[in-house]
Amino acid sequence: MADTGAPAGNETLLFLTDDQLRKGIEAMFFAYRGFTADPDRILSDKGYGRAHHRAIHFINRSPGTTVNNLLSILGVTKQSLNRVLRTLIDDGLVESRVGTRDKRERHLFLTEAGETLESELSTAQRNRMRSAFRQVGPEAVVGFRQVLEAMMDSDMRRHYVRLREAGE
Amino acid sequence: MADTGAPAGNETLLFLTDDQLRKGIEAMFFAYRGFTADPDRILSDKGYGRAHHRAIHFINRSPGTTVNNLLSILGVTKQSLNRVLRTLIDDGLVESRVGTRDKRERHLFLTEAGETLESELSTAQRNRMRSAFRQVGPEAVVGFRQVLEAMMDSDMRRHYVRLREAGE
DNA sequence: CTTGGAATGTCAACAAGGCTGACATAAAGT
DNA sequence: ACTTTATGTCAGCCTTGTTGACATTCCAAG
Numbered sequence: 001m002a003d004t005g006a007p008a009g010n011e012t013l014l015f016l017t018d019d020q021l022r023k024g025i026e027a028m029f030f031a032y033r034g035f036t037a038d039p040d041r042i043l044s045d046k047g048y049g050r051a052h053h054r055a056i057h058f059i060n061r062s063p064g065t066t067v068n069n070l071l072s073i074l075g076v077t078k079q080s081l082n083r084v085l086r087t088l089i090d091d092g093l094v095e096s097r098v099g100t101r102d103k104r105e106r107h108l109f110l111t112e113a114g115e116t117l118e119s120e121l122s123t124a125q126r127n128r129m130r131s132a133f134r135q136v137g138p139e140a141v142v143g144f145r146q147v148l149e150a151m152m153d154s155d156m157r158r159h160y161v162r163l164r165e166a167g168e
Numbered sequence: 169m170a171d172t173g174a175p176a177g178n179e180t181l182l183f184l185t186d187d188q189l190r191k192g193i194e195a196m197f198f199a200y201r202g203f204t205a206d207p208d209r210i211l212s213d214k215g216y217g218r219a220h221h222r223a224i225h226f227i228n229r230s231p232g233t234t235v236n237n238l239l240s241i242l243g244v245t246k247q248s249l250n251r252v253l254r255t256l257i258d259d260g261l262v263e264s265r266v267g268t269r270d271k272r273e274r275h276l277f278l279t280e281a282g283e284t285l286e287s288e289l290s291t292a293q294r295n296r297m298r299s300a301f302r303q304v305g306p307e308a309v310v311g312f313r314q315v316l317e318a319m320m321d322s323d324m325r326r327h328y329v330r331l332r333e334a335g336e
Numbered sequence: 337c338t339t340g341g342a343a344t345g346t347c348a349a350c351a352a353g354g355c356t357g358a359c360a361t362a363a364a365g366t
Numbered sequence: 367a368c369t370t371t372a373t374g375t376c377a378g379c380c381t382t383g384t385t386g387a388c389a390t391t392c393c394a395a396g
Contacts, residue, residue, distance in 0.1 A: 015306040021294040024301070024313065025203075026229075026331060029222075030324040031316035032200050033243065035193075049381050054197075067345065075201065080383055082346065104344045104391045126189040132318035133192070136311065138183040143304065143311025145192065148199035150300035156198040163194060219353060235373065248354055250374065272363050272372040 024147075038124035046117070051076075051084045053121055056110065059094060060118045061163055064107045066099070073159045093117060192315075206292035214285075219244075219252045221289055224278065227262060228286045229331055232275040234267070241327050261285060 014020070039053050058073055059065060067085070071078050085108070088094040093114035099105035110118060133141050152160060182188070207221050226241050227233060235253070239246055253276070256262040261282035267273035278286060301309050320328060 012306055015309050016298055016301055021297045024297050025293055026328060027313050027316040028203050030328045031319045033324055034320045035196050051382060125193055129189045129192050130184055132315050133184055135318045136314040138180055140311030140314040141183050143308030144315035145195050146304040146308040147300050147312035148195040150303040151199045152202045156201055160198045
Protein backbone atom coordinates (compact mmCIF):
# COMPACT_ATOMS: atom_id res chain seq x y z
CA MET A 1 0.00 0.00 0.00
CA ALA A 2 2.96 2.35 -0.45
CA ASP A 3 2.36 5.69 -2.09
CA THR A 4 4.09 5.43 -5.42
CA GLY A 5 2.78 8.75 -6.68
CA ALA A 6 4.30 11.63 -4.78
CA PRO A 7 7.95 11.61 -3.72
CA ALA A 8 7.02 13.29 -0.43
CA GLY A 9 7.78 16.95 0.16
CA ASN A 10 7.17 17.72 -3.51
CA GLU A 11 5.18 20.77 -4.64
CA THR A 12 1.69 19.89 -5.95
CA LEU A 13 1.92 16.21 -6.80
CA LEU A 14 -0.33 15.32 -3.90
CA PHE A 15 -3.18 14.76 -6.33
CA LEU A 16 -1.35 11.63 -7.51
CA THR A 17 -1.30 9.83 -4.17
CA ASP A 18 -2.81 6.36 -3.98
CA ASP A 19 -5.55 7.79 -1.84
CA GLN A 20 -6.52 10.40 -4.39
CA LEU A 21 -6.45 7.79 -7.12
CA ARG A 22 -8.71 5.53 -5.11
CA LYS A 23 -11.14 8.39 -4.68
CA GLY A 24 -11.20 8.76 -8.44
CA ILE A 25 -11.79 5.04 -8.90
CA GLU A 26 -14.69 4.94 -6.49
CA ALA A 27 -16.15 8.13 -7.94
CA MET A 28 -16.13 6.48 -11.37
CA PHE A 29 -17.88 3.41 -10.00
CA PHE A 30 -20.67 5.23 -8.20
CA ALA A 31 -21.12 7.88 -10.88
CA TYR A 32 -21.46 5.34 -13.67
CA ARG A 33 -24.34 3.79 -11.79
CA GLY A 34 -26.12 7.12 -11.79
CA PHE A 35 -25.17 7.70 -15.38
CA THR A 36 -27.00 4.59 -16.57
CA ALA A 37 -29.79 4.56 -13.99
CA ASP A 38 -32.39 6.65 -15.83
CA PRO A 39 -32.11 4.99 -19.25
CA ASP A 40 -32.02 1.57 -17.56
CA ARG A 41 -35.37 2.27 -15.93
CA ILE A 42 -36.97 3.36 -19.19
CA LEU A 43 -35.53 0.40 -21.07
CA SER A 44 -36.53 -2.29 -18.62
CA ASP A 45 -40.13 -1.11 -18.84
CA LYS A 46 -40.01 -1.80 -22.54
CA GLY A 47 -38.16 -5.11 -22.30
CA TYR A 48 -34.82 -3.81 -23.51
CA GLY A 49 -31.44 -3.54 -21.84
CA ARG A 50 -28.36 -1.42 -21.87
CA ALA A 51 -27.06 -3.14 -24.99
CA HIS A 52 -30.07 -1.90 -26.92
CA HIS A 53 -29.45 1.61 -25.68
CA ARG A 54 -25.86 1.55 -26.89
CA ALA A 55 -26.86 0.33 -30.33
CA ILE A 56 -29.63 2.91 -30.63
CA HIS A 57 -27.34 5.69 -29.48
CA PHE A 58 -24.61 5.06 -32.01
CA ILE A 59 -26.96 4.35 -34.89
CA ASN A 60 -28.61 7.68 -34.17
CA ARG A 61 -25.21 9.29 -34.01
CA SER A 62 -24.05 7.85 -37.34
CA PRO A 63 -27.07 6.98 -39.46
CA GLY A 64 -26.22 4.46 -42.17
CA THR A 65 -23.33 3.01 -40.22
CA THR A 66 -22.45 -0.62 -40.97
CA VAL A 67 -22.68 -3.49 -38.54
CA ASN A 68 -18.92 -3.83 -38.63
CA ASN A 69 -18.36 -0.22 -37.68
CA LEU A 70 -20.82 -0.47 -34.84
CA LEU A 71 -19.00 -3.60 -33.72
CA SER A 72 -15.70 -1.83 -33.34
CA ILE A 73 -17.31 1.06 -31.47
CA LEU A 74 -19.16 -1.15 -29.05
CA GLY A 75 -16.37 -3.66 -28.62
CA VAL A 76 -18.54 -6.76 -28.57
CA THR A 77 -18.72 -9.75 -30.88
CA LYS A 78 -20.83 -9.57 -33.96
CA GLN A 79 -22.99 -12.39 -32.67
CA SER A 80 -23.78 -10.46 -29.53
CA LEU A 81 -24.59 -7.29 -31.42
CA ASN A 82 -26.63 -9.21 -33.92
CA ARG A 83 -29.02 -10.51 -31.29
CA VAL A 84 -29.71 -7.01 -30.04
CA LEU A 85 -30.01 -5.64 -33.56
CA ARG A 86 -32.34 -8.49 -34.50
CA THR A 87 -34.87 -7.55 -31.82
CA LEU A 88 -34.63 -3.84 -32.65
CA ILE A 89 -35.23 -4.57 -36.32
CA ASP A 90 -38.08 -6.99 -35.60
CA ASP A 91 -39.68 -4.41 -33.32
CA GLY A 92 -39.44 -1.79 -36.02
CA LEU A 93 -37.03 0.54 -34.24
CA VAL A 94 -34.12 -0.01 -36.60
CA GLU A 95 -34.00 -0.48 -40.33
CA SER A 96 -31.26 -2.51 -41.98
CA ARG A 97 -30.59 -1.76 -45.64
CA VAL A 98 -28.38 -3.93 -47.79
CA GLY A 99 -25.41 -1.93 -49.05
CA THR A 100 -25.56 -0.68 -52.63
CA ARG A 101 -21.83 -0.65 -53.29
CA ASP A 102 -21.03 -3.71 -51.21
CA LYS A 103 -24.00 -6.01 -50.78
CA ARG A 104 -22.37 -7.79 -47.85
CA GLU A 105 -22.75 -4.72 -45.72
CA ARG A 106 -25.90 -3.71 -43.85
CA HIS A 107 -26.48 -0.03 -43.26
CA LEU A 108 -28.39 0.79 -40.12
CA PHE A 109 -30.94 3.54 -39.58
CA LEU A 110 -33.41 4.42 -36.85
CA THR A 111 -37.05 4.35 -37.86
CA GLU A 112 -39.37 7.02 -36.54
CA ALA A 113 -40.25 4.80 -33.59
CA GLY A 114 -36.54 4.28 -33.03
CA GLU A 115 -35.91 7.99 -32.98
CA THR A 116 -38.70 8.44 -30.48
CA LEU A 117 -37.14 5.97 -28.07
CA GLU A 118 -33.68 7.39 -28.66
CA SER A 119 -34.93 10.83 -27.82
CA GLU A 120 -36.60 9.60 -24.66
CA LEU A 121 -33.43 7.86 -23.51
CA SER A 122 -31.00 10.61 -24.34
CA THR A 123 -33.23 13.27 -22.86
CA ALA A 124 -33.24 11.42 -19.54
CA GLN A 125 -29.50 10.96 -19.64
CA ARG A 126 -28.83 14.54 -20.69
CA ASN A 127 -31.02 15.85 -17.90
CA ARG A 128 -28.84 14.22 -15.30
CA MET A 129 -25.68 15.33 -17.03
CA ARG A 130 -27.01 18.87 -17.38
CA SER A 131 -27.91 19.03 -13.74
CA ALA A 132 -24.43 17.85 -12.77
CA PHE A 133 -22.74 20.27 -15.17
CA ARG A 134 -24.81 23.16 -13.92
CA GLN A 135 -23.97 22.41 -10.30
CA VAL A 136 -20.23 22.50 -10.86
CA GLY A 137 -19.71 25.05 -13.62
CA PRO A 138 -17.82 25.15 -16.90
CA GLU A 139 -14.24 24.83 -15.62
CA ALA A 140 -15.05 21.63 -13.77
CA VAL A 141 -16.70 20.28 -16.93
CA VAL A 142 -13.53 20.91 -18.91
CA GLY A 143 -11.50 19.00 -16.33
CA PHE A 144 -14.05 16.20 -16.30
CA ARG A 145 -13.74 15.66 -20.01
CA GLN A 146 -9.96 15.95 -20.00
CA VAL A 147 -9.60 13.19 -17.43
CA LEU A 148 -12.07 10.93 -19.21
CA GLU A 149 -10.32 11.37 -22.53
CA ALA A 150 -6.97 10.60 -20.94
CA MET A 151 -8.44 7.43 -19.45
CA MET A 152 -9.70 5.97 -22.74
CA ASP A 153 -7.90 3.25 -24.65
CA SER A 154 -6.38 4.75 -27.76
CA ASP A 155 -8.69 2.93 -30.17
CA MET A 156 -11.71 4.06 -28.18
CA ARG A 157 -10.39 7.61 -28.24
CA ARG A 158 -10.20 7.25 -32.02
CA HIS A 159 -13.92 6.49 -32.16
CA TYR A 160 -14.66 9.25 -29.69
CA VAL A 161 -12.80 11.81 -31.78
CA ARG A 162 -14.31 10.63 -35.05
CA LEU A 163 -17.77 11.07 -33.61
CA ARG A 164 -16.79 14.56 -32.48
CA GLU A 165 -15.68 15.52 -35.96
CA ALA A 166 -18.80 14.20 -37.64
CA GLY A 167 -21.12 15.64 -35.01
CA GLU A 168 -20.12 19.26 -35.13
CA MET B 169 -33.76 17.89 -30.42
CA ALA B 170 -34.12 21.52 -29.29
CA ASP B 171 -31.42 23.00 -27.12
CA THR B 172 -33.04 23.37 -23.75
CA GLY B 173 -29.81 24.38 -22.05
CA ALA B 174 -28.70 27.82 -23.18
CA PRO B 175 -31.19 30.58 -23.88
CA ALA B 176 -29.10 31.74 -26.87
CA GLY B 177 -26.97 34.85 -26.62
CA ASN B 178 -26.35 34.18 -22.93
CA GLU B 179 -22.92 34.60 -21.39
CA THR B 180 -21.18 31.30 -20.57
CA LEU B 181 -23.99 28.79 -20.54
CA LEU B 182 -22.76 27.23 -23.76
CA PHE B 183 -21.33 24.32 -21.81
CA LEU B 184 -24.91 23.20 -21.18
CA THR B 185 -25.89 22.74 -24.81
CA ASP B 186 -27.20 19.35 -25.91
CA ASP B 187 -24.07 18.91 -27.93
CA GLN B 188 -21.78 19.47 -24.96
CA LEU B 189 -23.90 17.12 -22.89
CA ARG B 190 -23.66 14.44 -25.54
CA LYS B 191 -19.90 14.80 -25.54
CA GLY B 192 -19.96 14.18 -21.82
CA ILE B 193 -22.17 11.14 -22.26
CA GLU B 194 -19.95 9.58 -24.89
CA ALA B 195 -16.84 10.42 -22.91
CA MET B 196 -18.31 8.53 -19.94
CA PHE B 197 -19.08 5.53 -22.13
CA PHE B 198 -15.66 5.23 -23.71
CA ALA B 199 -13.75 6.12 -20.56
CA TYR B 200 -15.55 3.54 -18.46
CA ARG B 201 -14.38 0.88 -20.89
CA GLY B 202 -10.80 1.92 -20.33
CA PHE B 203 -11.41 2.15 -16.62
CA THR B 204 -12.40 -1.51 -16.34
CA ALA B 205 -10.19 -2.91 -19.10
CA ASP B 206 -7.07 -3.72 -17.11
CA PRO B 207 -8.75 -5.43 -14.14
CA ASP B 208 -11.05 -7.30 -16.53
CA ARG B 209 -8.03 -8.79 -18.27
CA ILE B 210 -6.43 -9.91 -15.03
CA LEU B 211 -9.70 -11.35 -13.73
CA SER B 212 -10.68 -13.33 -16.78
CA ASP B 213 -7.31 -15.09 -16.67
CA LYS B 214 -8.21 -16.33 -13.22
CA GLY B 215 -11.81 -17.23 -14.02
CA TYR B 216 -13.35 -14.30 -12.21
CA GLY B 217 -15.40 -11.37 -13.46
CA ARG B 218 -16.15 -7.78 -12.66
CA ALA B 219 -18.56 -8.81 -9.92
CA HIS B 220 -15.71 -10.47 -8.03
CA HIS B 221 -13.62 -7.36 -8.42
CA ARG B 222 -16.30 -5.17 -6.92
CA ALA B 223 -16.74 -7.45 -3.92
CA ILE B 224 -12.99 -7.67 -3.33
CA HIS B 225 -12.57 -3.93 -3.66
CA PHE B 226 -15.15 -3.01 -1.07
CA ILE B 227 -14.21 -5.76 1.36
CA ASN B 228 -10.66 -4.45 1.20
CA ARG B 229 -11.92 -0.94 1.68
CA SER B 230 -14.01 -1.82 4.74
CA PRO B 231 -12.61 -4.97 6.33
CA GLY B 232 -15.17 -6.68 8.52
CA THR B 233 -18.09 -5.24 6.61
CA THR B 234 -21.30 -7.23 6.75
CA VAL B 235 -23.03 -8.92 3.84
CA ASN B 236 -25.93 -6.52 4.18
CA ASN B 237 -23.72 -3.46 3.97
CA LEU B 238 -21.93 -4.81 0.92
CA LEU B 239 -25.32 -5.47 -0.64
CA SER B 240 -26.41 -1.87 -0.34
CA ILE B 241 -23.09 -0.58 -1.67
CA LEU B 242 -23.10 -2.85 -4.68
CA GLY B 243 -26.81 -2.53 -5.36
CA VAL B 244 -27.39 -6.17 -6.23
CA THR B 245 -29.54 -8.88 -4.72
CA LYS B 246 -28.24 -11.12 -1.98
CA GLN B 247 -28.58 -14.13 -4.25
CA SER B 248 -26.37 -12.52 -6.81
CA LEU B 249 -23.78 -11.39 -4.29
CA ASN B 250 -23.89 -14.72 -2.54
CA ARG B 251 -22.92 -16.57 -5.68
CA VAL B 252 -19.83 -14.41 -6.08
CA LEU B 253 -18.97 -14.46 -2.38
CA ARG B 254 -19.37 -18.23 -2.27
CA THR B 255 -16.67 -18.75 -4.92
CA LEU B 256 -14.34 -16.22 -3.28
CA ILE B 257 -14.70 -17.93 0.10
CA ASP B 258 -14.32 -21.41 -1.39
CA ASP B 259 -11.20 -20.27 -3.23
CA GLY B 260 -9.75 -18.88 -0.03
CA LEU B 261 -9.69 -15.22 -1.04
CA VAL B 262 -12.33 -14.06 1.42
CA GLU B 263 -13.00 -15.11 4.98
CA SER B 264 -16.47 -14.91 6.53
CA ARG B 265 -16.56 -14.67 10.31
CA VAL B 266 -19.71 -14.94 12.39
CA GLY B 267 -20.34 -11.70 14.24
CA THR B 268 -19.45 -11.55 17.92
CA ARG B 269 -21.99 -8.96 19.01
CA ASP B 270 -24.69 -10.04 16.61
CA LYS B 271 -24.21 -13.65 15.62
CA ARG B 272 -26.55 -13.36 12.66
CA GLU B 273 -24.12 -11.14 10.84
CA ARG B 274 -21.16 -12.36 8.81
CA HIS B 275 -18.14 -10.11 8.74
CA LEU B 276 -16.05 -10.28 5.60
CA PHE B 277 -12.28 -10.06 5.34
CA LEU B 278 -9.72 -10.62 2.63
CA THR B 279 -7.29 -13.43 3.28
CA GLU B 280 -3.65 -12.95 2.35
CA ALA B 281 -4.36 -14.42 -1.08
CA GLY B 282 -7.30 -12.07 -1.39
CA GLU B 283 -5.15 -9.09 -0.56
CA THR B 284 -2.64 -10.18 -3.16
CA LEU B 285 -5.27 -10.23 -5.88
CA GLU B 286 -6.77 -6.98 -4.65
CA SER B 287 -3.41 -5.32 -4.85
CA GLU B 288 -2.82 -6.64 -8.35
CA LEU B 289 -6.18 -5.33 -9.53
CA SER B 290 -6.06 -1.94 -7.87
CA THR B 291 -2.48 -1.36 -8.94
CA ALA B 292 -3.47 -1.86 -12.56
CA GLN B 293 -6.46 0.41 -12.20
CA ARG B 294 -4.53 3.07 -10.31
CA ASN B 295 -1.81 3.07 -12.92
CA ARG B 296 -4.26 4.08 -15.59
CA MET B 297 -5.89 6.64 -13.37
CA ARG B 298 -2.51 8.07 -12.37
CA SER B 299 -1.43 8.37 -15.95
CA ALA B 300 -4.64 10.20 -16.82
CA PHE B 301 -4.38 12.48 -13.79
CA ARG B 302 -0.77 13.29 -14.54
CA GLN B 303 -1.56 14.18 -18.13
CA VAL B 304 -4.21 16.72 -17.23
CA GLY B 305 -3.07 18.21 -13.94
CA PRO B 306 -4.67 18.85 -10.54
CA GLU B 307 -7.30 21.43 -11.54
CA ALA B 308 -8.78 19.08 -14.11
CA VAL B 309 -8.84 16.30 -11.52
CA VAL B 310 -10.85 18.48 -9.16
CA GLY B 311 -13.37 19.18 -11.91
CA PHE B 312 -13.50 15.50 -12.79
CA ARG B 313 -14.45 14.50 -9.28
CA GLN B 314 -16.92 17.33 -8.88
CA VAL B 315 -18.87 16.28 -11.96
CA LEU B 316 -18.84 12.62 -10.96
CA GLU B 317 -20.09 13.39 -7.48
CA ALA B 318 -22.86 15.55 -8.88
CA MET B 319 -23.89 12.71 -11.18
CA MET B 320 -24.33 10.09 -8.44
CA ASP B 321 -27.68 9.08 -7.02
CA SER B 322 -27.98 10.44 -3.51
CA ASP B 323 -27.84 7.05 -1.79
CA MET B 324 -24.72 6.15 -3.76
CA ARG B 325 -23.17 9.47 -2.80
CA ARG B 326 -23.89 8.53 0.79
CA HIS B 327 -21.80 5.39 0.43
CA TYR B 328 -19.12 7.32 -1.42
CA VAL B 329 -18.85 9.91 1.32
CA ARG B 330 -18.89 7.35 4.12
CA LEU B 331 -15.99 5.52 2.51
CA ARG B 332 -14.15 8.83 2.28
CA GLU B 333 -14.62 9.50 5.99
CA ALA B 334 -13.48 6.04 7.02
CA GLY B 335 -10.55 5.99 4.63
CA GLU B 336 -8.81 9.16 5.65
C1' DC C 337 -13.49 -16.96 -66.11
C1' DT C 338 -13.08 -19.47 -62.27
C1' DT C 339 -11.86 -20.41 -57.89
C1' DG C 340 -10.14 -19.67 -53.26
C1' DG C 341 -9.80 -16.63 -49.59
C1' DA C 342 -11.38 -12.62 -46.97
C1' DA C 343 -15.16 -9.92 -45.26
C1' DT C 344 -19.74 -9.72 -43.56
C1' DG C 345 -23.59 -11.22 -41.30
C1' DT C 346 -26.76 -15.11 -39.24
C1' DC C 347 -27.99 -19.12 -36.36
C1' DA C 348 -27.15 -22.20 -32.33
C1' DA C 349 -25.51 -23.22 -27.98
C1' DC C 350 -23.26 -22.04 -23.75
C1' DA C 351 -21.65 -19.13 -19.51
C1' DA C 352 -21.65 -15.20 -16.33
C1' DG C 353 -24.16 -12.60 -13.55
C1' DG C 354 -28.16 -9.94 -13.00
C1' DC C 355 -33.26 -10.85 -11.31
C1' DT C 356 -37.62 -12.82 -8.55
C1' DG C 357 -39.80 -16.03 -5.45
C1' DA C 358 -39.91 -19.42 -1.87
C1' DC C 359 -38.09 -21.28 2.05
C1' DA C 360 -34.75 -22.48 6.11
C1' DT C 361 -32.16 -21.16 10.10
C1' DA C 362 -30.42 -18.67 13.75
C1' DA C 363 -30.33 -14.77 16.56
C1' DA C 364 -32.42 -10.54 18.32
C1' DG C 365 -35.97 -7.83 19.92
C1' DT C 366 -40.66 -7.29 22.07
C1' DA D 367 -43.78 -17.05 22.83
C1' DC D 368 -43.89 -14.44 18.67
C1' DT D 369 -42.00 -11.45 15.26
C1' DT D 370 -38.43 -9.42 12.86
C1' DT D 371 -33.79 -9.36 11.00
C1' DA D 372 -29.63 -11.29 8.73
C1' DT D 373 -28.09 -14.60 6.04
C1' DG D 374 -27.98 -18.58 3.01
C1' DT D 375 -29.86 -21.68 -0.53
C1' DC D 376 -32.66 -23.70 -4.33
C1' DA D 377 -34.98 -23.11 -8.63
C1' DG D 378 -35.79 -20.70 -12.66
C1' DC D 379 -35.73 -16.73 -15.71
C1' DC D 380 -33.44 -12.86 -18.61
C1' DT D 381 -29.78 -10.12 -20.77
C1' DT D 382 -25.67 -10.06 -22.85
C1' DG D 383 -21.33 -11.68 -23.27
C1' DT D 384 -18.70 -15.80 -25.60
C1' DT D 385 -17.33 -19.62 -29.58
C1' DG D 386 -18.29 -22.47 -33.45
C1' DA D 387 -20.43 -23.41 -37.77
C1' DC D 388 -22.22 -21.68 -41.85
C1' DA D 389 -24.07 -18.73 -45.89
C1' DT D 390 -23.35 -14.94 -48.81
C1' DT D 391 -20.73 -11.67 -51.24
C1' DC D 392 -16.67 -9.60 -53.05
C1' DC D 393 -12.17 -9.55 -54.94
C1' DA D 394 -7.92 -10.97 -56.66
C1' DA D 395 -4.70 -14.56 -58.45
C1' DG D 396 -4.26 -17.94 -61.52
